[in-house]
Structures are given as structure tokens and as C-alpha cells.
Amino acid sequence: MDSGTHLVFGLGLGGLALIDPVIAYEPYGPVAVLIGTIAGSQAPDFDTVLRLKSNADYIKNHRGMSHSFPAIAGWAVLITLALSLLFRSVSWWHIGLWVLLAVIVHVLSDLFNSYGTQAFRPVTRKWIAWNIIHIFDPFIFGAHLVAILLWLTGWASPTVVFPVLYAMLAVYYAWRSVVHRRLSARIPSRDPERREGDQYTLLPTLNLHRWNLVRQSTDCTFAIGEWDKGAVHWIDHTKCDVHPAVEASKKEQGRAGAAERHAVSLRASPRAALGLRGSLDRYPLPAPEAVSVRGDGHDGCLL
Ligand SMILES: [Zn+2]
Secondary structure, eight states: OOHHHHHHHHHHHHHHGGGSHHHHTSTTHHHHHHHHHHHHHHGGGGGGGGGGTOHHHHHHHTTSGGGSHHHHHHHHHHHHHHHHHHOTTSOHHHHHHHHHHHHHHHHHHHHTSSSOBOTTTTTOOOOBOOOOSOSSOHHHHHHHHHHHHHHHTTSSOHHHHHHHHHHHHHHHHHHHHHHHHHHHHHHHHHOTTOOTTOEEEEEEOSSTTOEEEEEEOTTSEEEEEEEETTEEEEEEEEETTTSHHHHHHHHHHHHHOTTOOOOEEOOOOHHHHHHTTTOGGGOSOOSTTSSEEOOSOOOSSOO
């Protein structure tokens, strides 16, 4: 998710932590845990400092190791250690559990986006993207804002507001997952240009009813379009290795150094799909969700 959403998740989980009596009844408990959940909800994205090195390094590594199993534990330990030194009267392991939850929620919410994370490293180095929730989701962000406002103005108890908020968001994530699954099964049969072996990737947009679509064919051609109002609309067609976006990506790869002989991959994402619709002057790749260079061992065909 975007940094703003991770921030409201951090605040929200800090509010939710007040259901823990060990935190709520200790004078410094709420402030310690709030600092911890905010830090934990931002920590995995600390790898954005790679941008200072180069855009290619950032694109290749962002959401990689920093979002993996060992890193989740590492971030939680580091933050808990710092907080337990600052707030010695608060149970360190209660702080630790809430911080760990914040880091896990960060990685889990990123997995639902289209960008992909290497969350399952070291088990697998595969980039995993579930393509279900847009990187900025107005409902998730807005629901958090309302809950935080109710808490800060004292209109409602955080021990009521935040359990309700997260129960509601769990239902929302489940609903979006079901919609994505159903549409993924349905769309191939609704595509009049469908050929044998075509693979479809459905990507979320800001609009709950519209999805970007990428179709990859066995001859290494792509179609980019959208699912809107119950119909497939193809907007652009391209072939591996000939599209300007891919060429721009290769240049970026070249800048990363000869040692970086990784395949060029077109990460299926809303912005990549939108970028291919004609905004080619955006390349080379100003944003992480554009076409990116990844070391995922993908040669030849993209995606
Ligand atoms: Zn992240």
C-alpha cells in the first residue's frame, strides 16, 4: 500500500492495542505501543532509501528482502528493543506482539497489491502479487480516518471503534478476493479475441467495478485493456521486446550494471497497464509501479 495507508494502519493498530489491559492500564503503555505500531507499519518500506543509490536498484529491490519472513522478525525485534529501553515499565513482550502485528499487516496488505513482494523469501524468491486491492484504496483509507477521528474526538471508545474497523476490513478484503477470483474465472469466456493458451491478469483500479486487464498469449504478444461494465475492452497490443516501455526498461537495466543480467519483466500493475496505454513519455520508469527491472530469472516472455 502507499505510505499514507500504512500510516493510518499504524495509528489504527495503536488504537486497537488498547484492548490489551497490560498496555491500556500502564501509564506509558498507550504511547509506547502507538510509537511501535506506527514504526512497525512503516519499517518494511525503509528500503526506499535505495532510491538514493539509483532508481534501478530501488525498482529491483523494493519490497524484496525488506518484506521477507526474516525481515518481519528483524523489524519487530529492532523496534521492540528500542522501545523497551525507552519505556522500561511497559511489558516488552506485549509491545513486541503489537509491533509484530503491525509489521505483518504491512507485508500482508502489500501482498494484496499488484506490485509484488518477496514476502516468502527465503522459501522462494518469487515476486508474489495477489492483484486484489489497489495500492491506494479509498475505502480502507477513509474507514481508518473515520475511526481515528471518532477516537481522537472522544466520540467513541477505541476498544469499540478499532475492533469494528478491523472486522469490517477483514470482510472487505474477503469480498474483494471473492470478486477477483470470480472475475478471473469469468473473463476469458467473455473475451471475443481469446486464443488457446492465453493467460489473463486482472488488476485492481481505484474504481471497485473496473479492473485493468493484461492478456499474455503463447506467441509472446500482449493485450492491455480493461474490464468495465461487464465487458472486456482491449486498448493496446504489443509484443515482447519491441514495446518502447520494454526498451526503456532495458536501458534502466543497463544502468544498473553489467552484472545485473536479470530478465526484464513487465510487472502487471494498474500503472504499468495505464502507462502502456500511450503515456510512453513517462519512461524511463519514474515510479515503482511502472515497468520494472526485476531479478526474478524471467527470460523471454514477460509477466
Ligand atoms: Zn511495503
